[in-house]
Amino acid sequence: MSSYAHLLPASWESTVTAWLQEDCPSFDWGGYVVGDKPSTASLWCKSEGVLAGVPFVDAVFKQLNCEVAWFFEEGHMITAAENIDDVPKGSVKVHVATVSGPARNLLLGERVALNTLARCSGIATASRAMLSAARDAGYNGIVAGTRKTTPGFRLVEKYGMIVGGVDAHRYDLSSMVMLKDNHVWSTGSIMCAVQTARRVAGFSLRIDVEVRSYDEAVEAVRAGADVVMLDNMDGEKLVKCARDLRENYGKDHRFLIESSGGITLKTLSDGHVDNVIDIVSTSAIHQSTQHVDFSLKIDH
Numbered sequence: 001m002s003s004y005a006h007l008l009p010a011s012w013e014s015t016v017t018a019w020l021q022e023d024c025p026s027f028d029w030g031g032y033v034v035g036d037k038p039s040t041a042s043l044w045c046k047s048e049g050v051l052a053g054v055p056f057v058d059a060v061f062k063q064l065n066c067e068v069a070w071f072f073e074e075g076h077m078i079t080a081a082e083n084i085d086d087v088p089k090g091s092v093k094v095h096v097a098t099v100s101g102p103a104r105n106l107l108l109g110e111r112v113a114l115n116t117l118a119r120c121s122g123i124a125t126a127s128r129a130m131l132s133a134a135r136d137a138g139y140n141g142i143v144a145g146t147r148k149t150t151p152g153f154r155l156v157e158k159y160g161m162i163v164g165g166v167d168a169h170r171y172d173l174s175s176m177v178m179l180k181d182n183h184v185w186s187t188g189s190i191m192c193a194v195q196t197a198r199r200v201a202g203f204s205l206r207i208d209v210e211v212r213s214y215d216e217a218v219e220a221v222r223a224g225a226d227v228v229m230l231d232n233m234d235g236e237k238l239v240k241c242a243r244d245l246r247e248n249y250g251k252d253h254r255f256l257i258e259s260s261g262g263i264t265l266k267t268l269s270d271g272h273v274d275n276v277i278d279i280v281s282t283s284a285i286h287q288s289t290q291h292v293d294f295s296l297k298i299d300h
Contacts, residue, residue, distance in 0.1 A: 004074055004163055005055040012155060016059040019112045031104035040299045041106050043068075043097040045078045049292030050128050051096065052163035053120030056156060060113040066101025075163050077128070078292075096294075103298065110296045119153070120160040121292035126285040127164025133265055134280065139273035141280060144169040146260070148283040157286050169281055170208075177207040178229075184209075190216060194223035208258065214241045221249045227279070232261035242276045 045051070054074040061068050072078065080092045087093040099106055131143045144167035149157045158168040170176040177197045179190070187193040190209060197207055208227035209220040220228045228245065230238055242257045249255075256278040263282040273280060 004052075004159065007159070007162065008055060008155070013059050013063075015155065016056065016063060016112075019116075020060065020063060020108070023112050024108060028104065028108060030107055034103040034107060036102035036104050038101070039103040039106055040098055040100045041110075041296050042095055042299055043099060044295045044297065045092065045094045045096045045292065046295060047092050047293040048079050048125075049077070049121050050124040050164055051076050051078055051121055052124035052160045053117040053156065056116045056120065056159075057097075057113045060109045060116070061099055061101065061105075064101065064105035064109045066099055066105050066109065068097050068099050070097045072096055075124070092293075099296065106296070106298065114294050114296060116156060117294050118291035119289075120156050120163070121294075122289045123157055123160030123286045124164035125292060126289045127161050127166040130265060130268070130282065130285050131165045133268050134273050137269040137273045138275070139280065140275055141273075141278050142167050144279055144281040145286055146281055146283040147172070148287055161285060164285070166285065167279075177201050177205050178210070179207065179225075180210045181212075190219040190225075191223045194220065194225055198224060210260075214244060217241060217245050218249065221245065221253050221255055225255060227256045227258050229258040229260050229281075230277075233259065234262065234267070239274045239276065242274065246276055 051072055051074055054070060058068050078092075078094050078096065080087075080090075082094045083091070084093055084095060099109075127143075127145070134141075134143050145158070145161040146169055154171070158171060161168045170178065179193045179197060183193050184190050187196060190211070194207055194209060201207065206226035207224070208229055209223070209225040210229045210231045211217045211220055212231055212233075217228050217230065230241055233241060238259060242259075245257060257276065258279040258281055259277045260281040263280060264284040268280075
């Protein structure tokens with residue numbers, strides 16, 4: 001059976017090496033204090049959330065000659081129902097893994113692993129919540145993230161979206177042609193921008209065009225856009241535009257309709273999730289997302 005880790009490229013572990021080098025670029029003063037005696041540490045989850053980022057944590061400790069034994073599969077929703085017995089009511093403390101290895105190495109990997117796990121799990125949790133809200137609102141289409149990710153940390157954040165169950169959207173500028181307002185203004189028209197892109201992108205790349213009105217959407221469809229993104233529209237305007245586009249041009253042109261801009265858990269059901277729309281994309285699942293709280297404690 002495939003795991004999410006099988007998505008990761010061959011080169012990704014070098015990123016983990018860079019993280020460790022950044023966190024300890026010279027002397028390890030704390031490591032001198034504790035030495036390298038064989039030890040174990042308990043990884044605790046202290047807030048509810050989806051467990052995501054397991055391969056990154058494994059790689060951190062593998063590079064430090066430590067081993068991680070997980071008690072939950074990646075993608076599992078950790079809840080207070082799984083608490084250890086002596087936790088106060090309303091609190092969360094769930095033992096999710098045990099890490100073993102030299103004491104110094106456990107602490108060398110501690111913060112790098114926790115930061116990565118907390119961020120990735122937070123994005124997975126927000127993604128799952130957004131997808132659940134969309135389904136509860138009767139929306140059957142695609143819920144996706146965006147490219148508004150943290151430089152140098154995109155792999156982890158996109159990975160978290162996938163574990164959370166949403167579409168990661170395009171990974172980078174090379175993954176899909178997205179023509180936004182600046183592209184259109186720079187070339188003079190939507191038609192010109194699409195035609196210019198198509199000449200070099202070929203058949204294997206979709207072209208997604210951002211539009212702000214029905215007339216611009218029509219121009220994008222006629223130009224041959226594969227996806228028409230209705231940007232910052234909501235409510236009746238969004239739904240009417242999407243339905244008119246589908247009714248008037250759906251028979252003669254093949255295209256997807258995407259809604260984007262200002263979509264959050266609070267605004268999701270406010271006209272953004274009509275099933276005439278194929279894709280709802282949002283950065284709310286990975287920007288300003290609350291982390292899931294984890295801690296690592298040496299057993300004693």
